[in-house]
Amino acid sequence: MLNDTWDFITGLSAAQLVSYFWPFFLFDLTRYVVFDVLILTLYLPRRKRNKQRRAEARRLLFHEKPLVSVIVPGKNEGKHIPSLAESLTRQTYKKLEIVIVDDGSDDDTEIICRKLHKDGKIDQYVRNEVRGGKASAANTALYYSTGKYVIHLDADSELRYDSIETILLPFYMDANIAAVGGDIRVANLNQTMATRTQAIEYFKGISTGRTVSSMLGILRIIAGAYGAFRRDTLDRLGGWDVGPGLDGDITMKIRKLGLKVVHEPHAVCYTNVPTSFRKLARQRFRWDRSMVRFRARKHVDVLMPTSNFRLSNFIATVENLFYNLFLNFKWWFYVAQVIFFYGALLQHIIVVNYVLYTLANLAEFLVAMVLLRKTLRKQDLLLILYLPLMPLYTGLYLRIVRTYAYIMEFIHKASYADRWNPWKVSRVVKKDRL
Template identity: 30%
Template sequence: MFETVRLLAETNFALLVFSVLIFDIPRYTLSLLSLALFGAWRRSDRVPAGNASVSVIIPTFNGGSGLGPTIASLYQQTLRPFEIIVVDDGSTDNTRAVAERARADGLVDMVICHGTRCGRSAAINAAARFASGDLLLTVDADTVFEPTAIARLAAVFSDPRVGGASCNIAISNEQESLWTGLQSVEYLMSISAGRSILDVVDAIACLSGACSMYRRDTFLRQGGLDVGPGEDLEYSLRLRRLGHVIRFVPDAWAETAGPANGISLLRQRARWDRDALRVRFMMYGELNFLHPFERLPDTLQRLDFIIFDLIPTLSLPFYLAYVVLLFGADAALFLSAVYLLLLGIAVFNMALAFVMFNRSVGLFGLGAALIFPFYQGVYLKCGRFFSYSSEIIFASSRHDDFVPPRVRRALFDDRIEGAAR
């Protein structure tokens, strides 16, 4: 123990700072302390009355088991949906039967059935053409809401500049495994804390796929969602480029299920990470710093990704190699010392976040606290490094099965023909 403290004390300050920053943990310390300073985390007990008409769209593929609880939570809202539209995107389970039964019971207004899977974007776009509410709320079929969530989301659209808004998200199956416990802590840090401070400076980059609200007229005028993958990020950046404001509403809570094992989690994050790189840099050129007319909030959201995500991730193997060369046999001891430092910071972050956002912690959440720096800074970051590398070298997102292959091929062929013309 004393040896690790000595190593930290004798380490070059710049190396120590980079050692801490590269593993993500202090990023949330800055967010939490900034929120405490601004007071932006305080939850309002006053729920906006609101008279907005909200059309809820639930696209689902083999989501029959979660559809019932999702619909039930919509009927517990203080601001009831104007209509609920379910899109069965070629499911092979009981999704269609569950949706049709809900329609027969008067709980769902419309059920759209695709004979074969067309993808999430196509499902939402199809439903949007039939929707008649002023606002569209897109919801995953495993998402459930606190009773005031829709009212709080709809309230921010009283500002005519707002083009989209997303809610705060917690993990509904936190107690299922250590992996879901880790995700519960991660969501509290990265979504609840991270997006709250980004909202303060108008730098929200991505509307959540699990639960997001849009203006219907703007959505239709823009042609809806891109075919994907990464359609939520793409549409969010598109709105920003058009001058719209993107909001995060921290006191509008929803819960969604997270992957219960490490392999499924890595697959989910690999898709997210590849999509983020492709959309940001290939579609929107965000690595190009020559944006003379760019608004400051747009610059901030780009720099947040580049400085706190891209650079630390791509630097990780070089950092580890440098530490081994610098410390030799003491490299493991130095990294252990860094881990203990990160653990102390992480525990402080978690305690502050649980208090600020009034969230309870379960058994798996407590266990997650001890290994969260490894999960966040090593496990996920190594996965992200390989995802970024595969996207840079092989453009792997082009082969993502989240979008049906026939849809992806048709889109790619159309783009090639358009470029040729």
């Protein structure tokens, strides 16, 4: 059978190659492999050239030593807080203020945090008896924090020892930068197959993907799990709006102010990801719906030629809509096309696509390894063995989840009913079409 496939490939003309595998060659190869490689060949030397500027930024940072607030909003996260507080004491940047906001936890969180607060391990603990949702918890933390920079951190994450220092440096290199995204890596990568595939996905999507977007000035999300903000900017915006997807939302709002947002691939944050494909589907369902809600609805104005128009914002949104929304539906079109017109060649086309996408994944993985080299761990490198699984993961699993999410959001505005927000909030937000 493999011989047949080989004959099939060698017998293909260039035109046939494109007509059978156009999604790969026209979109995925160009956008995710060729483009990334090109940009990084520009980025890496530039980062090297910037070494002097980074050293200067570091000197400025440690000279000024601003208070940095690490805010951690969450519900029932008490069990993670002691180790988080402990790990923050090991940061190279020490002038931190840890503010924990407990969004109506119904477990031991209050007991744990009150004790930590009493012992001076955390600086502020605010307990909200009634849950108000992530945005209100983050805003409460913002309200009671005092630092010049505000780092939004998920409770179950762990920072590399120099991470806070690293994430702050861009602020001292460019006064227009108002927010810096941290590089999210998977902490529990060897736990299950689901966590391994996510780890590879994070390397490609976050580490490489966001570095490239940042280079191009079209970065459109700073992860909620780990991002640094200038306080004056957050105060101007009145903090976070109601989610889900509030991290992408606030990034867009910062961009609209004409300020820059960048990604810092060496500011490492390890986070725990869903351990089963079932739980992962639930998480992605939420994330993908918020894409529709925020890009295609709330911030669709960036596409309009108003006085506020900015090309980079336009491109950021178009790129996002195009590659996620449009290409997602294109893929189903491609599946239909193959089945109806090339039905006889189905197995060959599947095998070839599988090989092509595996090779593309390998290329992307290697690019990420080059980009991140000094912050990598040995177990990260071993993920290479799992690359052949990726076409199934991204090509099939994630696509199905995403398609379902988009349809539900477009038709039913399902994100407003998400249990992630308390109903009292969703009700108001839905009514006011926010």
